[in-house]
Amino acid sequence: MDDKRILLDYGSGGKASQRLISELFMHHFDNPMLTQMDDAAFLNIQGPLSMSTDTFTVDPIFFPGGNIGSLAVHGTVNDVAMLGAKPLYLSCAYIIEEGLEFSVLEEIVISMAKAAKEAGVAIVTGDTKVVPKGTVDKIFINTTGVGQMIVEDYPSGSKARPGDAVIISGTMGDHGLTILAQREGLTFDTPVESDCASLNGLTQRLIEEVGDIHVLRDPTRGGLATTLNEIAGQSGVGIDVEEDAIPVNDGVRSGCSFLGMDPLYLANEGKLICILPGDKADKALELLRSEPLGTGAVCIGTVTEDNAGKVILVTPLGGRRMLNMLEGEQLPRIC
Amino acid sequence: MDDKRILLDYGSGGKASQRLISELFMHHFDNPMLTQMDDAAFLNIQGPLSMSTDTFTVDPIFFPGGNIGSLAVHGTVNDVAMLGAKPLYLSCAYIIEEGLEFSVLEEIVISMAKAAKEAGVAIVTGDTKVVPKGTVDKIFINTTGVGQMIVEDYPSGSKARPGDAVIISGTMGDHGLTILAQREGLTFDTPVESDCASLNGLTQRLIEEVGDIHVLRDPTRGGLATTLNEIAGQSGVGIDVEEDAIPVNDGVRSGCSFLGMDPLYLANEGKLICILPGDKADKALELLRSEPLGTGAVCIGTVTEDNAGKVILVTPLGGRRMLNMLEGEQLPRIC
Structure with missing residues (x-):
């Protein structure tokens, strides 16, 4: 060769x-x-x-x-x-x-x-x-x-139930912003890097050690906002998300602000969404945070009976606004 | 939509x-x-x-x-x-x-x-x-x-044995010549048509009703010549093929002659090679010929101990020449 x-x-x-x-x-x-x-x-x-x-x-x-x-x-x-x-x-x-x-x-x-x-x-x-x-x-x-x-009653986007906690394993938007910045030849004060990683170690531990996991999804194309909307639609439930609970890296935040992008719609390639009964949230967070790929895990919201099929973003000042699914194409060839 | x-x-x-x-x-x-x-x-x-x-x-x-x-x-x-x-x-x-x-x-x-x-x-x-x-x-x-x-001792290119019969399920070169003719805008007196078809009905019957199938392969890219060479190499055996036993449709034959192509190197997408003990050849042929996709099935040769790794084409006049593997690319985007 x-x-x-x-x-x-x-x-x-x-x-x-x-x-x-x-x-x-x-x-x-x-x-x-x-x-x-x-x-x-x-x-x-x-x-x-x-x-x-x-x-x-x-x-x-x-x-x-x-x-x-x-x-x-x-x-x-x-x-x-x-x-x-x-x-x-x-x-x-x-x-x-x-x-x-x-x-x-x-x-x-x-x-x-x-x-x-x-x-x-x-x-x-x-x-x-x-x-x-x-x-x-x-x-x-x-x-x-x-x-x-590895589990009989397997996680599915259709299994979110009112009262469930919505956990993400870390910061949002890293992969999408990194690709976009590379393509446009942009550099930021705080460097950005794709989060791409295999999450099967995390998911296996969540299933085997926490159990009763209702939903597992990785928010790739369309980002967190689109994936949560899919889940809300499939499960016929509402999802309330606390805006200021969602972690975003500084570089991604400033890149998004410069480019007019929303990190909640940017692809992630090494993060997961885990939805499970509220009383199991602490155990799941503890487990995720003990793993290198889950150190930034946080609970960002809850599943509700109201607003079926919709995702509501609760702002730091208590305002509530609909977080829609991505409508068109934000960024082709992101993955 | x-x-x-x-x-x-x-x-x-x-x-x-x-x-x-x-x-x-x-x-x-x-x-x-x-x-x-x-x-x-x-x-x-x-x-x-x-x-x-x-x-x-x-x-x-x-x-x-x-x-x-x-x-x-x-x-x-x-x-x-x-x-x-x-x-x-x-x-x-x-x-x-x-x-x-x-x-x-x-x-x-x-x-x-x-x-x-x-x-x-x-x-x-x-x-x-x-x-x-x-x-x-x-x-x-x-x-x-x-x-x-569906079978424990499954067919593999490495399982051809001296004395085995080499059967093909029908004419060679139809898919490759059809694509080439389309691309070049050529038409022939006898129309040509791709043979593309699913062969799982045939293979399942061969395995279940004939049994002891040593090799099953579909001669796609590189054609019959290349696939037989792969099998000879994997199994460490020689393969003798009777040139005039190999069926080629009239349209393919005249197209190949016009274009200077060899049907033995053209892709097939609905034909199989079956190699099995010589004493089972008749049963396999009978079964194949009873199926619409195998009506043209014939035995084209035998597996030999001599000439390990090589395929020998025996011409109608008794001449013997090496049938080599495809060297370069004859036809990109054939499948």
Whole structure:
């Protein structure tokens, strides 16, 4: 693999593809399922399962805190985990623009291998398409994950109940603002960095040690505001959120103020929303805060019977205003 | 959904995305797993499993015999099935270029729903990214499938044994030549059409009614020649193939002759290679020929101890020449 750029040949299914697979993917993603080299991977897993898919088209492909590869692992690991499952296996499918530097692909693959190892998942099957220059922008990556369910009565956006507490695991808007700042070439006094991370360690502990978790969601595209609206709609409940309880990093706050963005609508890639009975909130907060990825965990609100399907933001002065779902597109290619 | 074109908003994760999901995807892919609307789908499946992924970038997106949507279902169903599994669930992830006509997406989605229904699989979870004009060519689709293993000693490219018979289920080169002809604007006296189809009905019957199937593979990218070379390499055996036993449709034959292509290197999307003990060949052929997708099934050769790792083409005059793996890229965006 001493070529400097990815050629169309690498996606042909022929000899060049074979070399790319054995010398790059096999080398970094090494595991017994992948090395079988059949059209599909044999997985010795017992059901029931959680399954989720996501394609990552983030621009730029490298950003403070991660890159498209680490994001592609974290993002799907998180979606699989939020249903109350232990993520185990990922597929990984690349669409690469002819001419991409080989070193760029290699750095992405190394990041994926590292992220997968940290999250305890194996990349077991894959696909590589190389398309002619101009038919895709650099590289897009799809990951699809499966995980084993670890709880029978699993969390769902439809299970929020009046009286439940609404907890988030940390600051809002970091990923979205970081991507936007990179794209616009902006720097701030307080540097911003994507929060992208795999949250399956947190979700597994919440389920096994706190229990009775009604909802687990990661507020990605559309941000906290959109995800809470989805939950309110699915569960047929209202959600009251205390505006000044929502933590936002200084850099994100000033970036948002400069750009006229609202951090509540910006994507997060390493934060979760946990909704559970009010009397379990303290235990969940204690657990989250004991974990590096949950040190900033706070309770931001409660689930109500009133205002079904709506999210109400309670301002520091006691005012109440509707927090709507994102209407149009704030920021394409954020993930 | 009376907009005529897909806007960036449709991939935002916000209200426009929700409408696209509920009015288009839910409507056509309707099933209880999908309608949960969580980040992941709950699958009540028992392991062990077969898992496979593929991204489809075919150009043009509509062609005689199918389109990118039906191909995306058939292709992944087939890969999952070839390991000796019953495909059950697919994820589906779209990357759509801003400005694509809504009617085009709708036609693709309808084809996917039909193909999934015919193959007996459910599309249970998905993702839609809309990217700015010029950053992807029209639409690319990833599907990832899981299936339940139906045989303990499952078929694999590494299990061909000397004395085994090599069977193919029909004519070679139809998909590849069809795409190429479309792209070049060529027409032939005998029309050509993609063979794209789901083969899980055939594979399940072969496994359950014939048994002892050593290898099942579908010769897609790189064609029959490349796939047989992979098998010879994985199994450490030689493969002798009788050139004049390989069926090729008249249109494909004349198209290849005109364009200087070899049908043995062209992609197939609805044909399988089955390798099994020689004394079971007749039973397998009989079964395949009783199915609409296998009427053209023939035995094309045998597995040998000699020439390990190599495929030898035996010509009608008794000549023997090496049939190599595809070296470079013959035809990008074939699937």
